Amino acid sequence: MQSPIHPISNRSLDPPSSSSLFMPAAVSATMGTMLPRSEDGLSDTRLLISPEFEEEKKPIEVEPFLPRAASSTNSATSWSTNFYQKRRRRTPSETSISFLSDGGGSGSGQSFRQGIGCASWDTYLMTRLGLGLLRYLELGYRFLTRFLALGCYGFLIFPGFVQVAFHYFFSSQVRRGIVYGDQPRNRLDLYLPKNSDGPKPVVAFVTGGAWIIGYKAWGSLLGQQLSERDIIVACIDYRNFPRGTMSDMVTDSSQGISFVCNHITEYGGDPNRIYLMGQSAGAHIAACVLVEQAIKEAAEGESTSWSVSQIKAYFGLSGPYNLFNLVDHFHSRGLYRSILSSIMEGEQSFRRFSPEVMVQDPKIRNAVSLLPPIILFHGTGDCSIPSDSRSASIVK
Secondary structure, three states: OOOOOEEEOOOOOOOOOOOHHHOOHHHHHHHHHHOOOOOOOOOOOOEEEOOHHHHHOOOOOOOOOOHHHHHHHHHHHHHHHHHHHHHHHHOOOHHHHHHHHOOOHHHHHHHHHHHHHHHHHHHHHHHHHHHHHHHHOOOOHHHHHHHHHHHHHHHHOHHHHHHHHHHHHHOOOEEEEEEOOOOOOOEEEEEOOOOOOOOEEEEEEEOOOOOOOOOHHHHHHHHHHHHOOOOEEEEEOOOOOOOOOHHHHHHHHHHHHHHHHHHHHHHOEEEEEEEEEEEOHHHHHHHHHHHHHHHHHHHOOOOOOOOHHHEEEEEEEOOOOOHHHOHHHHHHOOOOHHHHHHHOOOHHHOOOOOHHHHOOOHHHHHHHHOOOOEEEEOOOOOOOOOHHHOOHHHOO
C-alpha cells in the first residue's frame, strides 16, 4: 500500500489568492520559484515529501525545483539593470549640456589650438620640401612664372589650334610620319598642294622648341599656308634632349634633309628648288647642319648623301647663332647654364655649335664658300632670343 504524501508548505506564506486555487501544485511551485518575495528563494517553494522522511528526522537540504529558472531570473534581472543604466548614461545631463554650451571647456579649446598649430607646421614643412625639390631640379620661380604664362598663351590660341589640328589630322594633303631614318623620331610630315601640275618648289623646315620640346607638328600652320600657295613643305622631326644631345639633333636633321633631296620627286617636288628653313632652336640646328655638311664636302674625303649645293637658300627665323652671347641670357630666363651645357655636350662644344663663330674661322674658309645664300629674319621685340645677339657677318 502506497504511503500517503502530505504537502508541506511554509507557514510564513500568505494565504493563497483566489487565482492560485485554480492552478496545479506544480505550476504554483514554479511561479513561486520564478517570482521570489524575499532574498531567500526557498520561502515560496512548496515541496512534496513522503512521511517516511519525518520519521528519520534528519536535516533535509531543500532546493528549488527549477534552478535554471532561478539563474535565468537573476541574469534577466541583472541585464535589465544594466540596460537601464546604459539608457541613463546616454541621456545628456545638465552638466554635459552646460559643458557643450560653454564651448567644450578649456581642454577642448586647447586641443583645437594644438591641432591648428600642427596643421600649420605640416603645411610649412611640405612647402619648404616642395621648394627644395624645385631648387634641386633647377626649376625656380622664374621658370614657374614662365610656365604659367605659356599655359595662358596656349589657352588663348586654343581655338586657332583646334582649326590647325583638324587640318593636320584629317586633310588628305598632309602625309604624316614618313620615315627617313632608323631612330624613333626620324619622321617627317609632307604638306602637298592640291593641284599637281608640274614639279613644285620645296621647303625643308626644322621646327624649334628650345632643343627640348621640338616636334614636327609645330610646323603645321606654316605647311598649311605654303601648300595653299603651291609649295611643298617637309617638317623634319628630330631627337630632343635628354633623349639626344646636339650632335644627335644635327645628325637627325641632316638625314631628313637628305631624304628630301633624294626622294622629293616621288611626291611632286622639284629637286632643283629646295630651300632650307629653321625657326628658333630649329634655325640653330639647321645652320649647324649646313656648316658641318660644308666642312665635310670641303674635306674631299668623306662620302655624303646630299650636298649643300642642292639647297638654293637658307632662311633662319629668330635663331641663336652665337651661344657665347646667349648663355647668360638663357640662364636668366630659366634655361640654366648647366642644362644648356648638357644639351651642347659641355661648354667646350659651344664654339662648334655656334655657326656665327665657326664661319669666322680662317681654317674653314673653303667650306664657308660652299654655303648657300643665307637670309636671317629676327624681330626686334624678341625677348626669348634678342636680335642683337648675332651679327651680320654670316649673311651672304
